[in-house]
Amino acid sequence: MAGMYDDQLIETLRQGAIGLLDEWGLDPQTNVELLTISENATFRAEEPETGRQIVLRVHRPGYHSQKEIESELDWIVALRQEGIVETPEPLVVKNGKHLTSFEMQGEQRFVAAFAFMTGVEPSPTENLNSGFEQLGAISARLHQHVRTWKRPSSFVRKIWNFDTTVGPKPHWGDWRDAPKLTKDGEQLLERTCLELKRQLNVFGEGPDRFGLIHADLRLANLLVEGESLGIIDFDDCGFGWFGYDFAAAVSFFEHEPIIAELEDSWIQGYRSVAPFSEEDARMLPTFVMLRRLLLTAWIGSHSETPTAQDVIETYTAGTLVLAEDFLTRT
Incomplete structure (x- = not known):
């Protein structure tokens, strides 16, 4: 798994995510920028005219299956519906599901989108x-x-x-x-x-x-x-x-x-x-x-x-x- 992300791959994933923007009703000119890479590549999409922001998570293949990702999203939806925790809303695509995908080099890359949540990460140097x-x-x-x-x-x-x-x-x-x-x-x-x-x-x-x-x-x-x-x-x-x-x-x-x-x-x-x-x-x-x-x-x-x-x-x-x-x- 070492070296699974490099600049070229990240840009390819970004372009794949851009190609799906219409699934969430976003303008094709929406800015898409990398937020983090870990298991997955996570991007922030911001529509220039409206300022609307969402987070796009592009899953790496071979880690979670489609059913596993859908199960995660099912739990988040249940937690939000019952008011258990504050967590971003998983966004649905045009077919009413929470997951879509694009193909890259013969591999299916699943993409989930979430509402953007404001806030700052706590620092370990603060009083925690x-x-x-x-x-x-x-x-x-x-x-x-x-x-x-x-x-x-x-x-x-x-x-x-x-x-x-x-x-x-x-x-x-x-x-x-x-x-x-x-x-x-x-x-x-x-x-x-x-x-x-x-x-x-x-x-x-x-x-x-x-x-x-x-x-x-x-x-x-x-x-x-x-x-x-x-x-x-x-x-x-x-x-x-x-x-x-x-x-x-x-x-x-x-x-x-x-x-x-x-x-x-x-x-x-x-x-x-x-x-x-x-x-x-x-x-x-x-x-x-x-x-x-x-x-x-x-x-x-x-x-x-x-x-x-x-x-x-x-x-x-x-x-x-x-x-x-x-x-x-x-």
Whole structure:
């Protein structure tokens, strides 16, 4: 997967998205600019005369199937209809569906569009305690919703368990291919994996702790507008441990001393909405380590993305420090 996006490919995807503008009633002269690249390429489209803006997400082939993408959008629609969270509206195309596509080099590229949501990404240098209390409450509302929501019969999303994160069937690549990983480091992470697997097996996957989750509630996917906290990018949503949503929220700054405080704030917010047992709380550091190791693999397999480029020189070394601490504490 490394190197899956380059300037030429991004421009080709942009042109493909431009060719679909009429599906959402946009003028052919609408400006389309790249917002982000990660698993997918995301563009902002702005109509020059009206100022109307929407977000276009062009999916990379081979990651999510059409049914998986449609299932994500079904969940978002349900969350919005029931007022569970603030999140952008998925927009329908002319045939009334939420998904369209274009063909590129013999491959079908699915495209989903969303209403543009204003707000700014929180910074890890800010006082995040109140935000994490709010995020804990939002996470609890999401988890409460999925416990009672009757999913469509066609609903399918990926499973985020040990095997599919850092085990033998990883969705985001093998952590052993992480940049700058030494042989000694690999041995340390092997021991870490064994301990993670042991703890997760003991904790189990009962319905009180494992279900449909956002799975990527990191700061880049949060938008602050005054007192409101919005959530974007459900692209990684799937079936995993509810506590994993906290681990995702501290992605890329898991090593900071403030994590313990943020954990307390998140739990406090969660418990204001739904139960969160002491057993659940004790597992949060385990989920943080699991997520850190998963991201270490992701950086190796997505090294061309700006997010990976920002941390690629030091992230593996930081993972080793966290792994040493994790094993010492357990």
